[in-house]
Amino acid sequence: MTVILSQSFTGISIGAVLLLIALGLSLTFGQMGVINMAHGEFIMAGAYTVYVVQKSIDSAGTSLLISLPLAFLVAGAMGVLLEWLLIRRLYARPLDTLLVTWGVSLMLQQLARDIFGAPNVNAQAPSWLSGRITLVDGEHSLTLAHSRLFILGLAIAAVVALTLTLRRTSLGRRIRAVVQHRDLAEASGIATGRVDRITFFIGSGLAGLAGVALTLVGPIGPTMGTNIIIDAFLVIVVGGIGQLRGAVIAAFALGVLQAVMEYSTTVSVARVTVLVAIVAFLQWRPQGIYTLRTRSLA
Amino acid sequence: MLEITELVAGYGRSDVLHGVSLTVPEDGVVCVLGHNGAAKSTLLRAVLGLIRPSGGRVRLDGRDVTRLPAHRKVRAGLAYVPQGQQSFPQLTALENLRLVADGRGRDGAHALDEALDLFPALRELAGRRAGLLSGGQRQQLAIARALITRPRLLLLDEPTEGIQPSVVAEIQRTILELAGRGGLSVLLVEQHIDFALRAAQRYHVLEAGRITSTGEGGEAARDRVREALTV
Ligand SMILES: Nc1ncnc2c1ncn2[C@@H]1O[C@H](COP(=O)(O)OP(=O)(O)OP(=O)(O)O)[C@@H](O)[C@H]1O
Ligand SMILES: [Mg+2]
Numbered sequence: 001m002t003v004i005l006s007q008s009f010t011g012i013s014i015g016a017v018l019l020l021i022a023l024g025l026s027l028t029f030g031q032m033g034v035i036n037m038a039h040g041e042f043i044m045a046g047a048y049t050v051y052v053v054q055k056s057i058d059s060a061g062t063s064l065l066i067s068l069p070l071a072f073l074v075a076g077a078m079g080v081l082l083e084w085l086l087i088r089r090l091y092a093r094p095l096d097t098l099l100v101t102w103g104v105s106l107m108l109q110q111l112a113r114d115i116f117g118a119p120n121v122n123a124q125a126p127s128w129l130s131g132r133i134t135l136v137d138g139e140h141s142l143t144l145a146h147s148r149l150f151i152l153g154l155a156i157a158a159v160v161a162l163t164l165t166l167r168r169t170s171l172g173r174r175i176r177a178v179v180q181h182r183d184l185a186e187a188s189g190i191a192t193g194r195v196d197r198i199t200f201f202i203g204s205g206l207a208g209l210a211g212v213a214l215t216l217v218g219p220i221g222p223t224m225g226t227n228i229i230i231d232a233f234l235v236i237v238v239g240g241i242g243q244l245r246g247a248v249i250a251a252f253a254l255g256v257l258q259a260v261m262e263y264s265t266t267v268s269v270a271r272v273t274v275l276v277a278i279v280a281f282l283q284w285r286p287q288g289i290y291t292l293r294t295r296s297l298a
Numbered sequence: 299m300l301e302i303t304e305l306v307a308g309y310g311r312s313d314v315l316h317g318v319s320l321t322v323p324e325d326g327v328v329c330v331l332g333h334n335g336a337a338k339s340t341l342l343r344a345v346l347g348l349i350r351p352s353g354g355r356v357r358l359d360g361r362d363v364t365r366l367p368a369h370r371k372v373r374a375g376l377a378y379v380p381q382g383q384q385s386f387p388q389l390t391a392l393e394n395l396r397l398v399a400d401g402r403g404r405d406g407a408h409a410l411d412e413a414l415d416l417f418p419a420l421r422e423l424a425g426r427r428a429g430l431l432s433g434g435q436r437q438q439l440a441i442a443r444a445l446i447t448r449p450r451l452l453l454l455d456e457p458t459e460g461i462q463p464s465v466v467a468e469i470q471r472t473i474l475e476l477a478g479r480g481g482l483s484v485l486l487v488e489q490h491i492d493f494a495l496r497a498a499q500r501y502h503v504l505e506a507g508r509i510t511s512t513g514e515g516g517e518a519a520r521d522r523v524r525e526a527l528t529v
Contacts, residue, residue, distance in 0.1 A: 186367070
């Protein structure tokens with residue numbers, strides 16, 4: 001039982017990372033109506049940011065704290081660049097956008113191989129994240145790793161910040177307006193092109209944060225983004241596209257299911273089981289947990 | 299104030315607006331009448347820049363603004379109420395207005411208040427999602443939203459189409475009042491001939507993307523316009 005619980009907790013922290021990625025992905029999805037295939041490489045960029053910062057700063061703790069905002073900036077800037085160079089020329093051409101961003105994704109992976117080499121590298125976790133909290137002691141001990149608690153806290157903070165920004169600020173109103181009715185927004189005096197770029201900055205920045213989080217629990221490599229982006233995409237589909245509540249439920253459900261199954265079977269059996277579960281779920285509820293009403297996040 | 303010359307515009311490769319010229323004088327009201335599909339809405343969209351004109355010129359106070367993006371034209375003093383009671387459906391009525399008032403500082407808040415004074419019914423509906431409002435309420439919201447930028451020229455596309463009669467009268471009264479205040483010119487697209495001619499000093503009949511008849515507004519023009527529209 002305690003094993004199931006501790007596996008569940010592992011799943012929750014993975015779910016938290018998935019949620020970060022999925023939120024960023026659906027933010028840019030709302031803007032361009034198509035999945036940005038290079039979103040996974042923004043995660044990778046965030047992770048390599050930690051690696052690079054650690055090369056120049058010895059203290060793992062300090063470098064982690066510097067990496068968080070820096071990874072957001074790096075990934076966000078990459079998103080803005082992608083939007084500005086390519087995507088904005090392809091609005092209303094979804095298939096082209098899909099192919100182009102996929103191409104960019106492959107190029108970025110190769111770029112990472114050229115710069116950092118093909119093998120995975122590791123970042124050091126700060127000492128204050130290497131401990132564990134013991135909840136139940138004794139024979140059936142239940143412990144929670146600090147690093148996973150940190151990831152959970154980071155994700156919650158990011159989700160709350162994003163929600164508040166979207167719901168309460170004038171920037172949030174502009175973002176939602178552009179997603180809901182682009183022409184009317186433009187005709188109301190909103191510089192929709194600029195709002196697009198800001199949205200890409202935030203959405204891609206969240207991927208950068210997710211990348212930092214992933215360095216605490218696993219290796220950094222050129223294909224790390226591709227591996228997890230599929231799961232994030234599943235979160236969006238299962239949660240209901242553009243639905244915040246749906247994404248939260250789906251992310252944690254997916255994370256926990258995967259982690260628990262991995263413990264009771266093998267990694268690949270777990271993988272297949274999760275996919276079968278999702279296919280079955282979508283047969284029953286093709287629209288996801290929550291119904292798609294608009295493409296808006298809020 | 300607004301000078302449109304030989305404006306050509308369309309969708310994709312095919313033009314539906316074939317060289318329209320008209321002017322709206324300072325403080326004047328000019329209406330465009332025409333059947334469904336005559337390209338009335340296309341004309342307004344091309345003037346604002348929501349679709350890119352493929353020929354002709356749009357001048358605002360003598361300045362060529364043909365290629366200016368729509369949001370820049372709004373900053374230059376244009377405002378637009380599109381056809382069909384459009385809003386941001388998931389934003390509340392108040393958010394629909396604040397969206398435009400944001401970034402305009404004190405004056406924005408002031409303008410928002412004045413817009414609400416114009417349609418007091420909107421005050422009670424402030425917290426409701428615009429998508430849940432009735433057509434008439436949404437149209438009032440759309441007009442209020444357009445006025446918050448304090449435009450000098452208002453483009454109105456069939457402001458009373460498909461709205462229950464009680465609200466039609468209120469909207470028409472408001473338009474006449476706004477036009478009479480001074481400082482605001484109006485380019486009005488209408489299917490209600492009587493109202494259009496009452497509001498406008500000048501009318502243009504648009505047919506299949508061309509102006510086929512034009513003259514002074516007022517009661518006297520009614521028969522001529524009817525005739526122009528039936529042939
Ligand atoms: N988005 C669009 N894409 C392609 N063609 C369009 C589009 N919008 C309008 N059209 C075409 O352009 C022509 C003019 O349409 P427009 O909407 O300007 O007419 P209208 O005079 O405003 O009509 P109504 O009185 O019904 O509003 C029509 O033939 C219409 O089919
Ligand atoms: Mg029309």
